[in-house]
Amino acid sequence: xxxxxxxxxxxxxxxxxxxxxxxxxxxxxxxxxxxxxxxxxxxxxxxxxxxxxxxxxxxxxxxxxxxxxxxxxxxxxxxxxxxxxxxxxxxxxxxxxxxxxxxxxxxxxxxxxxxxxxxxxxxxxxxxxxxxxxxxxxxxxxxxxxxxxxxxxxxxxxxxxxxxxxxxxxxxxxxxxxxxxxxxxxxxxxxxxxxxxxxxxxxxxxxxxxxxxxxxxxxxxxxxxxxxxxxxxx
Amino acid sequence: xxxxxxxxxxxxxxxxxxxxxxxxxxxxxxxxxxxxxxxxxxxxxxxxxxxxxxxxxxxxxxxxxxxxxxxxxxxxxxxxxxxxxxxxxxxxxxxxxxxxxxxxxxxxxxxxxxxxxxxxxxxxxxxxxxxxxxxxxxxxxxxxxxxxxxxxxxxxxxxxxxxxxxxxxxxxxxxxxxxxxxxxxxxxxxxxxxxxxxxxxxxxxxxxxxxxxxxxxxxxxxxxxxxxxxxxxxxxxxxxxxxxxxxxxxxxxxxxxxxxxxxxxxxxxxxxxxxxxxxxxxxxxxxxxxxxxxxxxxxxxxxxxxxxxxxxxxxxxxxxxxxxxxxxxxxxxxxxxxxxxxxxxxxxxxxxxxxxxxxxxxxxxxxxxxxxxxxxxxxxxxxxxxxxxxxx
Numbered sequence: 220x221x222x223x224x225x226x227x228x229x230x231x232x233x234x235x236x237x238x239x240x241x242x243x244x245x246x247x248x249x250x251x252x253x254x255x256x257x258x259x260x261x262x263x264x265x266x267x268x269x270x271x272x273x274x275x276x277x278x279x280x281x282x283x284x285x286x287x288x289x290x291x292x293x294x295x296x297x298x299x300x301x302x303x304x305x306x307x308x309x310x311x312x313x314x315x316x317x318x319x320x321x322x323x324x325x326x327x328x329x330x331x332x333x334x335x336x337x338x339x340x341x342x343x344x345x346x347x348x349x350x351x352x353x354x355x356x357x358x359x360x361x362x363x364x365x366x367x368x369x370x371x372x373x374x375x376x377x378x379x380x381x382x383x384x385x386x387x388x389x390x391x392x393x394x395x396x397x398x399x400x401x402x403x404x405x406x407x408x409x410x411x412x413x414x415x416x417x418x419x420x421x422x423x424x425x426x427x428x429x430x431x432x433x434x435x436x437x438x439x440x441x442x443x444x445x446x447x448x449x450x451x452x453x
Numbered sequence: 454x455x456x457x458x459x460x461x462x463x464x465x466x467x468x469x470x471x472x473x474x475x476x477x478x479x480x481x482x483x484x485x486x487x488x489x490x491x492x493x494x495x496x497x498x499x500x501x502x503x504x505x506x507x508x509x510x511x512x513x514x515x516x517x518x519x520x521x522x523x524x525x526x527x528x529x530x531x532x533x534x535x536x537x538x539x540x541x542x543x544x545x546x547x548x549x550x551x552x553x554x555x556x557x558x559x560x561x562x563x564x565x566x567x568x569x570x571x572x573x574x575x576x577x578x579x580x581x582x583x584x585x586x587x588x589x590x591x592x593x594x595x596x597x598x599x600x601x602x603x604x605x606x607x608x609x610x611x612x613x614x615x616x617x618x619x620x621x622x623x624x625x626x627x628x629x630x631x632x633x634x635x636x637x638x639x640x641x642x643x644x645x646x647x648x649x650x651x652x653x654x655x656x657x658x659x660x661x662x663x664x665x666x667x668x669x670x671x672x673x674x675x676x677x678x679x680x681x682x683x684x685x686x687x688x689x690x691x692x693x694x695x696x697x698x699x700x701x702x703x704x705x706x707x708x709x710x711x712x713x714x715x716x717x718x719x720x721x722x723x724x725x726x727x728x729x730x731x732x733x734x735x736x737x738x739x740x741x742x743x744x745x746x747x748x749x750x751x752x753x754x755x756x757x758x759x760x761x762x763x764x765x766x767x768x769x770x771x772x773x774x775x776x777x778x779x780x781x782x783x784x785x786x787x788x789x790x791x792x793x794x795x796x797x798x799x800x801x802x803x804x805x806x807x808x809x810x811x812x813x814x815x816x817x818x819x820x821x822x823x824x825x826x827x828x829x830x831x832x833x834x835x836x837x838x839x840x841x842x843x844x845x
Contacts, residue, residue, distance in 0.1 A: 328690060
């Protein structure tokens with residue numbers, strides 16, 4: 220049984236800074252324990268809480284397995300990586316930072332494709348001309364599959380892309396993409412355009428609780444103390 | 454997640470030997486296609502339903518591979534490795550594992566690994582004969598393995614093509630409906646849309662360009678699209694060509710002006726799709742439905758009837774066989790005759806054997822042209838369960 224609550228916090232970059240700022244607004248200060256470059260920490264003045272500094276995607280795995288009780292991570296990562304997300308975690312509070320839209324984008328030159336449904340007609344001709352379905356490059360395999368099949372689009376193939384996804388249509392390794400965008404500038408620079416109804420998810424960082432972590436009396440008490448400071452009803 | 458029942462390996466092996474000996478005696482050479490297949494070719498030809506259930510992985514060289522979800526495509530690839538010109542008749546049989554991801558968890562009736570024993574015939578000269586021979590051989594094999602009672606269900610994708618061929622509509626709609634045939638829900642939605650409101654949204658489509666395009670001149674259309682892109686500073690990127698974009702724009706323009714599908718045309722397609730009849734009466738029912746019609750459809754109905762006759766001549770009791778027009782829609786590559794062997798103990802969703810004609814598949818995996826092909830496979834674990842009198 221765990222007696223201490225594990226709070227998973229992004230370990231680097233803007234996401235870590237903004238998480239620290241969010242906590243600071245409630246007068247809470249994150250502090251590293253031991254070596255300055257270490258990955259363990261605590262919150263000053265709150266007992267019973269271990270802070271784990273890990274990557275945003277690892278936080279999802281921690282929450283899904285129950286290794287972390289509470290965490291800060293993006294909704295996109297939650298929805299992509301946990302199949303039955305609403306059974307495994309609770310999204311407690313959107314935090315107003317880490318904003319990114321997960322979108323379907325096609326080459327701007329596809330003047331005959333503006334809505335997601337237009338992909339179907341285009342794919343019929345495409346298969347006739349090229350003998351294969353459209354390739355959709357993405358790291359959001361599950362979000363893309365769920366969204367496209369929900370819109371009745373079936374003749375496509377997902378190719379996993381772990382970086383520089385926006386460049387894949389111009390390179391010819393994919394025909395369209397599902398990716399995150401904040402301002403759309405990177406998409407535009409790569410000759411891509413978001414479909415009119417192509418926003419899959421408007422994501423941002425969330426304070427998330429695991430439903431499967433060990434909620435012992437001690438960890439529940441630590442959670443309540445944290446939530447009281449943050450002004451959240453758990 | 455249910456527990457997977459232990460399979461008696463020796464009993465399964467003995468059964469497989471029986472099945473294979475029947476196939477080999479009929480002249481089907483035993484082959485062992487590769488278990489691990491290149492993912493690209495496989496995933497391009499199987500329907501999305503099978504694609505989402507295929508185990509795909511990347512090896513240490515970065516090559517994308519998959520565990521075969523069935524043995525038909527691997528056997529096609531083996532045939533093409535032997536005869537790249539695809540100009541020979543060939544008969545193959547096999548027995549081996551296939552792998553499918555089970556989204557709701559694997560159990561005894563939905564295993565992630567199962568063994569298929571089957572046959573494939575390539576390059577036949579007489580489709581009806583080859584279809585009948587395939588089904589007869591599969592039935593002989595399962596009978597030899599101890600199956601004493603079964604129910605047969607047949608269908609014919611060729612009939613659907615023929616119906617679509619005579620239905621009064623623009624070719625582009627025909628292609629779209631043909632494309633959606635594999636996805637019943639999307640098909641219904643598309644048929645409804647074409648019969649009510651075929652015009653698609655013009656939002657974002659450059660009107661001046663649409664007005665300038667001449668439907669009868671694809672070369673001019675392609676040039677105009679290229680000009681328009683250049684003038685608006687949009688780069689043509691990706692694999693999709695200006696000609697394809699022009700074709701898409703022309704289709705949007707034509708759809709905007711097209712009258713909806715006539716009610717009788719939509720009704721013909723819809724009634725056909727819903728047709729279920731005893732196999733021996735289906736031809737007559739279809740002639741009543743379609744009336745006096747063009748050669749293409751009459752020929753397809755004749756071919757169906759001839760095949761039924763050939764099956765009866767080979768000793769298949771046609772009196773209990775069901776015809777279903779819908780049937781065959783779940784696998785993306787069938788083009789003609791389709792069949793399923795059902796056992797009471799397992800019900801209609803777990804056929805003991807099945808197969809059909811797939812004349813377009815070899816070209817899709819690399820043959821220089823379409824090659825006639827028909828095959829069938831036995832789900833060996835299910836067969837063993839039924840023969841032993843168990844329920845699942």
